Amino acid sequence: MKAVDAVAFIPYARLLGVRLEETASGLICVMPFRSDLVGNVVLPAVHGGVVGAFLELTALLQLVEIAGEERVARPINFSIDYLRSAGPRDTHGRAEIVKHGRRIANVRVVAWQDDPDKPVAAGIGNFLL
Amino acid sequence: MTDAARTFAMEAMFGTGRDEMVAHVPHAVRLGIKVVELGRCFATLRLPWSDDLVGDPVRGVVFGGVITTLLDQASGIAVQCALPEFMTIATLDLRIDYLRAAEPGHDLVARAECYKLTNTVAFVRGSAWDRDSGDPFASMLATFMLVGPLRPDAWQQAIARGEQALAGRSES
Numbered sequence: 001m002k003a004v005d006a007v008a009f010i011p012y013a014r015l016l017g018v019r020l021e022e023t024a025s026g027l028i029c030v031m032p033f034r035s036d037l038v039g040n041v042v043l044p045a046v047h048g049g050v051v052g053a054f055l056e057l058t059a060l061l062q063l064v065e066i067a068g069e070e071r072v073a074r075p076i077n078f079s080i081d082y083l084r085s086a087g088p089r090d091t092h093g094r095a096e097i098v099k100h101g102r103r104i105a106n107v108r109v110v111a112w113q114d115d116p117d118k119p120v121a122a123g124i125g126n127f128l129l
Numbered sequence: 130m131t132d133a134a135r136t137f138a139m140e141a142m143f144g145t146g147r148d149e150m151v152a153h154v155p156h157a158v159r160l161g162i163k164v165v166e167l168g169r170c171f172a173t174l175r176l177p178w179s180d181d182l183v184g185d186p187v188r189g190v191v192f193g194g195v196i197t198t199l200l201d202q203a204s205g206i207a208v209q210c211a212l213p214e215f216m217t218i219a220t221l222d223l224r225i226d227y228l229r230a231a232e233p234g235h236d237l238v239a240r241a242e243c244y245k246l247t248n249t250v251a252f253v254r255g256s257a258w259d260r261d262s263g264d265p266f267a268s269m270l271a272t273f274m275l276v277g278p279l280r281p282d283a284w285q286q287a288i289a290r291g292e293q294a295l296a297g298r299s300e301s
Contacts, residue, residue: 009186010183010184010185010186010192011180011181011182011183011184011186011192012181012182012183012184012191012192012194012195013184013192014181015181015182035155036155036156036158036159037155037156037159038154038155038156039154039155039156039157039201039202040154041153041154041155042217042279047154047155047156047157047198047201047202048201048205048219048220048223049156049194049197049198049199049200049201049202050156050194050198052194052197052198052201052223053192053193053194053195053197053198054194055194056192056193056194056197057184057192057194060184072184072185072186072187074185074227074230075193075227076226076227077224077225077226077227078193078197078224078225078227079222079223079224079225080197080220080222080223080224081221081222082219082220082221082222082223085219
């Protein structure tokens with residue numbers, strides 16, 4: 001299974017509206033802005049939980065892409081740093097597998113909107129393979 | 130200051146079923162998140178089961194990020210429940226441990242408690258469960274920045290917009 005198949009296969013990825021872009025520098029996840037993803041209508045800003053879920057999904061899809069596994073990896077823990085407010089714009093994410101062991105993978109993720117050098121959030125997590 | 134002597138911005142809203150606290154949050158409305166109970170420094174929320182929430186179709190288990198959303202939402206409300214006046218708050222960081230898989234088909238319940246406030250930061254801990262609060266499937270630690278006072282009219286406008294969103298949802 002490739003990541004692009006997994007997106008279609010995972011109901012929550014469809015709910016978030018996430019799609020994949022294959023670039024020369026690797027896989028990029030894109031979450032197009034939708035008004036029902038908003039958490040703060042005053043700013044407005046994408047819900048912090050949605051940003052966190054997007055990071056975790058980006059990590060998971062990178063694992064699927066690399067390993068081509070039939071089963072989706074199970075998260076053991078996930079830690080999110082919120083760096084900037086995520087405005088009403090598309091959000092992009094890229095994951096880097098820090099370590100892919102026999103049973104555990106450690107994955108680092110970063111998400112940005114207009115400028116990759118101005119991330120809105122960063123995440124790191126351990127997954128059971 | 131003793132707990133009894135402290136003032137709480139949301140004291141009038143403490144109790145069960147105060148859904149106006151989530152009705153102004155479009156994504157909480159989209160997921161159908163409901164308030165179970167609010168009290169001093171804590172919030173308990175329920176997310177009704179839906180097949181849309183699944184992250185592992187083979188096992189039928191809810192996606193971990195959904196639990197993040199529910200706990201983040203509960204945490205934000207818990208912080209407001211601990212403050213003497215409404216403030217604009219922003220999640221600084223949030224860490225979740227997934228203790229076990231949530232049972233497919235069960236509503237998700239999350240409780241968050243703001244256990245420490247400084248002038249600029251709120252510290253929150255929480256957990257989430259399906260059947261029994263004593264057998265959680267996730268535990269969480271989070272910190273929030275206290276950004277500044279929230280203008281009451283901004284809050285009222287946000288709640289009014291949430292009510293419109295709820296009305297629109299019930300019509301569809």
